[in-house]
Amino acid sequence: MNCKYCCVTCGAEADELSHHYKEGVIKIIHCKECQNPVDPYIELDDLLVFIDFVLLKLRAHRHVLFNIDKIKYNHIIKLSCALILANAYIKWFHLKNDQYQSIINQDHHIFYALEYGFYSNLFESFLEYTIRFGLIFLIAFAQWRQNWTRDRSMLLFRALILSSIGQLFILPLLIWSPDHRDYYGLLMSFIFTILCHTQALNASRLFSSLMSFLSSTIAILLSKYLLSIVSQNSFL
Ligand SMILES: [Zn+2]
Structure with a gap:
């Protein structure tokens, strides 16, 4: 992994995204393989990039994974903490609603205490x-x-954390309907996370398309199954 950037169209490696000349002229670099601009997303607003990322476009996933310098390692660590907290809150929220009858009976204060x-x-x-x-x-x-390196570990961790953001989309659903279980939202988030992992792993060039899908699906299903052995909310 000597080249820092990646062509979002074909996935080929690139040395730079744009070239700055002395006169203030900026030239967009074209890919040596496919002749397209290496990364047209650098000219777009972050919101448009986010929309394409959520729509699971491979080009957007390549851009986020390789071509955004401002996403540092400490941002990834903070996002991973936020994901764990959000997932824990979703589980706890449904555990609370299991005790809904106790809320009606006015003896739920023990749960909160x-x-x-x-x-x-x-x-x-x-x-x-x-x-x-x-x-x-x-x-x-x-x-x-033998070809596994520290750079590949960092890349894989970055891909997995960034493609787990579907978990955060459930939080507004909980605020919207706080008094009942939203299985439909959970199922949609579950499917989205599998597809997002698949696209991110595919974009990382560490797995083929088929292996990306299989490894994402197996890992998520197995983690849910193993957790169901010790968890009260086995389906979450
Ligand atoms: Zn290309």
Whole structure:
């Protein structure tokens, strides 16, 4: 991985995205392989990039993964903490609604007072992500073996964290309908996360398209299954 950037159209490596001349002229660099601009997204607003990312466009995933310098490693760590907290809150929220009858009976104050359920859900959330990402790392390591490098580990971790943002989309649903379980939203988020992981792994050039889909699906299903053995909310 000597080249820093990536052509969003064909995935070929590139040395730079644009060239700045002394007169203030900026020239967009074209790809040596496909002759298209290496990254047209550098001229677009971040919101448009985000929309294309959510729409699972491979070009947008390549742009986010390789060509945005301002997403630093500490941002990825912070986002991973936010994902674990959001996942734990979703589990805890549904645990609270399991006790809805106790809310009607006005004896639910113990649930809020103790809050121990939240911390066990936080641990479950951490465990779920560890199992999911660990499995994908194992598959990648088995595939690359001696050619596996620290750069590839960083790239894979970045791809997995950025493609997990579907988890955050459930939070507005909980605010919108706080008094019942929203299985439909959870299912949509579940499917979106599989597809987003698939696209991100495919964009990372570490897996083929088929392996990206299979490893994402197996890792997510297996992490849910293993967690269901110890969790009260096995379907979340
Ligand atoms: Zn190209």
